[in-house]
Amino acid sequence: MTKEAVQLSLPGFDQAYGQWRADYSEQIGADRVVKNRSGIEIKPLYTPRDWSGAAYDADLGFPGQYPFTRGVYPTMHRGRTWSQRQLVGLGVPEDYNARVHQILAAGATAISFLPCNSFFRGVDCDEVDPVLLGTCGTVANTADDMDVALKGVPLGKISTAMNDPSPFTLLAFTLAVAKRRGVPWSSISGTSNQSDYLSLFIANHMFFRLSLAGSRRVLIDHIEFCLKHTPNWNAVSVVGQHMQQAGATPAQTVGFTLSTALQYAEDCVDRGMDVDAVLRRFTFFFDISISFFEEIAKCRAARRIWARLARERLGAKNPASWRFKFHAQTSGVDLTRQQPLNNIARVAVQAMAGIMSGLQSMHTDAYDEAIATPTEETARIAVATQNILREEAHLCDVIDPLAGSYYVETLTDRMEAEILDVIAKIDAAGGMFKAAETGLVQTMIGNSALAYQERIESGEEKIVGVNCYRHEGEENSAKPTERPDLERMKAHVARFKQHKAERSQDEVRRALDDLARAAASPRDNVYESVVEAAGRGVTHGEIVSCLRKELGFGNPLVIA
């Protein structure tokens, strides 16, 4: 349909619209300017003049069809709903194992593994104040630890999402365990979450452990290794979540994330890998904020842009390579410490946005996330929120239910334009690696975070219980914080030290020598040696230290 045809089919449009405009202006008086978080001005009403449907075929198409705006699969949530992937990780490996068996008994088909913060810093448990251990993830530093954590878990039959930043020792430990148990590596399935070193570096989330160049090398080696040995493993999850959490607007987040994906794809192609083999296993990870329509438009635009980039810019031929598959986590930034139970409502709205935007997998935050590390009870409510939305709210009856809304389609187009603008900026800076190295991205994110905070301080952005509807004399939470048992943790550290002392020191030295040699030789696949070392009893901290020596230390870039 052309614009003219739309006008012809709406003979009374201009007059009626003019009348509405006049009535609106008269009643509302001085209208305020409304902008979404990405800075796009939002009008009070959208009509066929904003979005006529003329470009339906090119811009929307059908679910499972290029450019996938309406969803990456033909059936979407009508067929299979999203995976519920709640992060799990606490205490010592025995604690994790007990929790995973509870989850499996409750019918879970996929699990996740979140290591302790000390792991993210690249150190072993004996190098840290024990009071900090196991509070945000499980302490696991060796293949033996992983064996305990996964005791009785049917490796090879269950998909595991691991928060496993470079140099991917968790996967290495898991492969060592698989070997011990006679489980073929080809049957291991899951995802290396947090494999996106650029997002970790930019947002300072977790610890950036190797130099940027070193991380680049290790990631590409890891992808190459996985293509060869673990064909059911997603070696890369490109992460927008960290950057949006750090303050990037939703549009900036998608721009940065897709630029990162382009960088990784191009690096793999430079290494000689087939672009279709690589892209088929790319997945994405986003934050879903409470800016409802904006988040839906963001994800729809992201699908469309990625399909076009993968096909036209990267030259991928296989439709599977064009699909933008994503996991989302409801945003903790929107949650408040004040009146914490209100966060259940916030998470429900965020999750609804995620569902209507067509996600493949979701983690809902617990309502106490702005107060503490979630307890079992609050985590259960977070899961129940997903269950209610899936089973009771009829959100999954129709695929891409907001398509065709004048507003949502216009906003999708506007978000697309903003995102493409960000990608053009990153291209002009020489790509995402360079833009992170020089701090361009960090500066843009910092400015956005500050601008958003100013909007809260000025009251332009309202947050219930924070800058409006405050209750004076709020009661403190009486709930005791759940912390790992310190004595058990100390006993674990003692066992770890004993393990280190009792290993064959020659074997460890040889494994570390091999690793150092592989790191020093750009032709070798350094990840192969990481896996090898993990199987020979070398610890996480030892592997990271060795690589830091060879590939450079990862100093954070300070822009404040």
Added chain:
Amino acid sequence: MTTSRLDPPARVLVTKIGLDGHDRGSRIVAAFLRDAGMDVIYTPPWQSIGAVVKLATEEDVDAIGVSSLATDHLIVPNLLQALRAAGLGHIGVVVGGIVPDDERPALLQAGVSAIFGPGAARDEIVDHVAMIVAKSRQTRDADLWESAR
């Protein structure tokens, strides 16, 4: 902002100790304090307690703001102890971030002057820091006077 500016300007170290790297809060608070006319010394996350004490000495700061998202607040009492041991007991320390209610008393008892959670207002933070800076200077001057006698 209600604060009158100090002369010489307040010197505040904004930092993160321990294991976590989420620095959105520390960057924003650093910008707030700077906008209020204070000299801000900002560090990346993951500082050791020893490094913070050293920097506090070298930069002659009046106050330290420690940002914590994930349990790193548990080692803040160790920082206060280390500051006192280094003769820097006059330096005021505030904590910002996620501190569970039941773990707040331990920090306050250890000498933290205030804990600002998510949603704390800019002016509230800036005014409090200005206040502890003034107090820190008084204490330091009194200590100097004491040791001179």
